[in-house]
Amino acid sequence: MRRIYYCFTFLAISLISCKSEDKKDATNTLNESTVWEVDFLDEFDTFNLQNWQDQRIWVNNETHCYVPNGEFGTREVSDGTLKLKVVKLDTVYPCDNLDKFGKQHLDTKYVAGRIASKNKKEFVKGKWTARLKLSSSGEPSMFPAWWLLGSKNNEPPVQEEDENICWPITGSGEIDIFEHHGDHHKDRFTTGAIKSLGECDKGDWWTLRKDFPVTLTEYHEYSVEWENSDLVYRVDGEEIYRNPGQGxxxxxxxxxxxxxxxxxxxxxxxxKWVMEVDWVKHEYRK
Structure with missing residues (x-):
């Protein structure tokens, strides 16, 4: 059974946090004015199957293959962090990833890691934050991401009867908290929501998204929160962008x-390319 967590919004005051290269306590980020309740926190001491599953899917014409169980070192938990990687192999790998129409990925010499909290940890509104860094930035084809998707999305894996809504219709909506497009910029990332155009596979990628500078090889906290009717995006607790009315x-x-x-x-x-994640959490305002 899917476990759904409902969050209630009473205040509209930002969460302030600090950055450090050392591992930081993700629970100690409240200011004096706002009381946030943490209802999900993973500090990656292990890979917790109660929180995450590998998601093996072919999307966006990706040229790699998502592999399970951290094969080839694509998903590793060590020293209190999660490492997700793209790894270049010496030989071609027979890829079994399917897209949502059942088309199989071509064989490839690139393998990668992707995890999702689908049917593990799902929440309505509130605030999502991850503290992460990259091993490098600005390399062609590089595309790491930290994002949200509606729980009724009909893309693999389909595990519940109600997972039958096509992207990006309500129920399968997308919010991109952090994306780095290495083909275009070094030390910049994109954030913002995908605007649904009301039909399957028709979304506006540009109107509600924007690029921002940041040193990607240093740890930062990337978050989105529902503030009344707005979506508010923050880096290290500071607001950088918002989608008015999109919440x-x-x-x-x-x-x-x-x-x-x-x-x-x-x-x-x-x-190899590496995205290192210190922790992920979800909060709601008490």
Whole structure:
């Protein structure tokens, strides 16, 4: 059975936090004016199957194959952090990833890690935050992401009867908290919501999203919160962007996704790319 967590909004005051290269206590981020209740926190001491599952799917014309169980080192938990990687192999790998129409991915020499809290930890509104960094930035084809998707999304894995809504209709809406497009910029990331155009597979990627500068090889906290009817995006607790009125467009339970993708045919400059995640949490205002 899907476990859905409902969150209630009473205040509209921002959460303030600090950054550090050392592992930081994710629970100690409340200011004097706002009381946040943490209802989900994973500090990645282990890979907790109560919180996450591997998500093996072919989307966005990605040129890698998502593999299970951390094969080839694509998903590793060590020293209190999660490492998701794109790894270049010496030989071609037979990929079994399917897209939502059942088409199988071509064989490839690139493998990668993707995890989702689908049917594990799903929440309505509130605030999602992850503290993460990249091993490098600005390399062609690089596409790491930290994002949310509506729990009734009909893409693999389909595990519940109500997972039958196509992207990005309500119930399968998308909010991108952090994306880095290595083909375009070094030390910049994109944040914002995908605007539904009311039909399957028709979303506006540009109107509600914006790029911002940040040192991607240093730890930062990337978050989105529902503030009344707005979606508010923060880095290290500071507001950088908001989607006015868009919070009401995402009333559904949402699950979190962390993945590192390779999205074009450009060769990798190194043998692996790494996104290191210190912790992930969800909160609601008391």
């Amino acid at each position: 009401d467009a995402y009333p559904e339970p949402m699950f979190a996704i962390l993945n590192f993708a390779k999205i074009t045919d450009n060769p990798m400059e190194s043998n």
